[in-house]
Amino acid sequence: MRxxxxxxxxxxxxxxxxxxxxLFVLFLLYSFGxxxxxxxxxxxxxxxxxxxxATFLIFFAALLAHMWVGLRDVLLDYARPAGLRRLLLVAVAxxxxxxxxxxxxxxxxxxx
Amino acid sequence: xxxPSDQRLTDxxxxxxxxxxxxxxxxxxxxxxxxxxxxxxMRIQIPVGALTSIGHRISGVVLxxxxxxAVYLFGLSLRDAAGFxxxxxxxxxxxxxxxxxxxxxxxxxxxxxxxxxxxxxxxVGSPLRAARRSAWFVNLAGVVVALLAAMVLW
Amino acid sequence: xxxxxxxYNPDRDKEPYLQDYEIELVPTDHMLLDxxxxxKAQDNTLSFRRSCREGVCGSDAMNINGRNGLACIxxxxxxxxxxxxRPLPGFPIVRDLFxxxxxxxxxxxxxxxxxxxxxxxxxxxxxxxxxxxxxLNGAYECILCACCSSQCPSYWWNPDKFVGPAGLIQAYRFIxxxxxxxxQQRLDDLDNDPYRLFRCRTIMNCAEVCPKGLxxxxxxxxxxxxxxxxxxxxxxxxxxxxxxxK
Numbered sequence: 001m002r003x004x005x006x007x008x009x010x011x012x013x014x015x016x017x018x019x020x021x022x023l024f025v026l027f028l029l030y031s032f033g034x035x036x037x038x039x040x041x042x043x044x045x046x047x048x049x050x051x052x053x054a055t056f057l058i059f060f061a062a063l064l065a066h067m068w069v070g071l072r073d074v075l076l077d078y079a080r081p082a083g084l085r086r087l088l089l090v091a092v093a094x095x096x097x098x099x100x101x102x103x104x105x106x107x108x109x110x111x112x
Numbered sequence: 113x114x115x116p117s118d119q120r121l122t123d124x125x126x127x128x129x130x131x132x133x134x135x136x137x138x139x140x141x142x143x144x145x146x147x148x149x150x151x152x153x154m155r156i157q158i159p160v161g162a163l164t165s166i167g168h169r170i171s172g173v174v175l176x177x178x179x180x181x182a183v184y185l186f187g188l189s190l191r192d193a194a195g196f197x198x199x200x201x202x203x204x205x206x207x208x209x210x211x212x213x214x215x216x217x218x219x220x221x222x223x224x225x226x227x228x229x230x231x232x233x234x235x236v237g238s239p240l241r242a243a244r245r246s247a248w249f250v251n252l253a254g255v256v257v258a259l260l261a262a263m264v265l266w
Numbered sequence: 267x268x269x270x271x272x273x274y275n276p277d278r279d280k281e282p283y284l285q286d287y288e289i290e291l292v293p294t295d296h297m298l299l300d301x302x303x304x305x306k307a308q309d310n311t312l313s314f315r316r317s318c319r320e321g322v323c324g325s326d327a328m329n330i331n332g333r334n335g336l337a338c339i340x341x342x343x344x345x346x347x348x349x350x351x352r353p354l355p356g357f358p359i360v361r362d363l364f365x366x367x368x369x370x371x372x373x374x375x376x377x378x379x380x381x382x383x384x385x386x387x388x389x390x391x392x393x394x395x396x397x398x399x400x401x402l403n404g405a406y407e408c409i410l411c412a413c414c415s416s417q418c419p420s421y422w423w424n425p426d427k428f429v430g431p432a433g434l435i436q437a438y439r440f441i442x443x444x445x446x447x448x449x450q451q452r453l454d455d456l457d458n459d460p461y462r463l464f465r466c467r468t469i470m471n472c473a474e475v476c477p478k479g480l481x482x483x484x485x486x487x488x489x490x491x492x493x494x495x496x497x498x499x500x501x502x503x504x505x506x507x508x509x510x511x512k
Binding site for chain 2: 039063110
């Protein structure tokens with residue numbers, strides 16, 4: 001899932017995903033502020049709700065996209081020579097893809 | 113977009129050292145031998161905005177490193193009651209408490225620094241004086257939030 | 267006044283070293299450049315660039331007590347002693363405080379630093395309203411001294427790929443000039459790869475050290491917004507009172 005970003009596209013992805021994640025964090029703080037979770041059934045039941053699950057899913061997508069742009073920036077700045085840089089970028093992309101799959105599994109198991 | 117003068121200015125491609133400029137090919141360029149570069153970060157001033165920025169990068173990397181563990185704990189807590197209890201119990205252990213405080217600092221600094229970036233991106237608080245004030249605020253607030261978290265966990 | 271100045275003779279030395287000097291100040295030594303010229307009278311071998319001695323040519327940019335500035339407008343009364351003077355960071359050192367500015371100027375040339383307009387020239391000037399002219403305020407004053415680019419970490423890591431704050435504030439000066447007709451090409455050129463403009467992390471070292479009080483970081487933000495097609499601002503860039511090395 002290696003997507004090529006030019007300067008501007010990557011910048012937009014980073015900013016939009018950041019805004020969504022900020023809203024999500026506020027949403028979490030609000031939800032746990034109002035209804036603190038103490039037991040497993042309560043926790044699982046809440047996350048399994050289709051609306052909440054969807055919100056989490058979009059959050060994870062935003063998180064992984066944001067991480068990709070950020071880590072790519074770090075590698076573009078510091079990793080030299082070009083061959084090593086490309087290798088590291090591929091490794092990071094593979095890691096992120098793996099986590100995406102893992103998260104999909106976790107969330108889909110809730111609906112079982 | 114090149115200009116005629118570019119023809120004379122061919123330097124060697126970046127060879128990966130980042131510290132010295134190797135001798136490029138070409139007659140005029142042969143004079144440009146290995147020249148040292150002053151880049152001793154301990155001797156160069158770090159203004160407050162630069163501190164915020166390096167903190168933003170470090171906190172980002174810390175957060176990225178903690179995501180796999182977080183995903184694991186997320187899945188474990190949802191799996192069953194035993195998993196949930198295990199995750200809840202973890203934060204009684206010293207090592208996890210310490211890690212949690214560092215992650216909380218990273219989260220706070222990264223989010224606050226990020227909001228500062230979002231605002232300056234859209235021309236809010238971008239003049240230098242305002243930007244320095246917001247940089248001080250971000251640097252301090254991140255530490256304060258981390259201290260609060262430490263107090264809560266202990 | 268006690269000074270520690272970085273010395274390097276490529277014919278003799280393996281690497282730069284600091285040499286100590288002590289100068290008796292006289293009442294007319296207001297600026298660091300005055301002191302450096304007296305050091306040179308004492309030690310003829312010390313080399314540094316200088317010209318206008320009034321902060322408009324940009325020749326005597328150097329790293330003073332860790333912070334870049336122009337020696338000719340850095341007040342001696344405000345300097346912490348011993349004054350440690352080193353060449354601009356990140357630039358290859360030719361000798362003593364002389365650095366190789368080739369890469370820096372290459373980046374400058376790469377942004378097409380001249381108006382592109384092939385419309386037939388009018389009888390007198392190509393007209394520009396005061397409001398249009400205002401947009402260039404805070405950018406045209408750049409003297410290409412390189413204080414900003416040599417204090418920018420992003421430029422340190424990739425001087426050959428990232429245009430740098432100086433080049434980008436100059437790019438701003440032409441992108442927002444109403445008489446120029448190559449605006450879209452200029453913007454495309456900067457968006458083409460993830461390095462030319464987008465290495466900027468808004469660290470703001472550039473605005474901190476600019477001896478003219480300019481804010482390249484702000485110019486870069488505005489170019490980014492223009493590339494994104496978001497809000498078009500009114501008026502020029504902010505200029506702040508310059509902060510000298512202390």
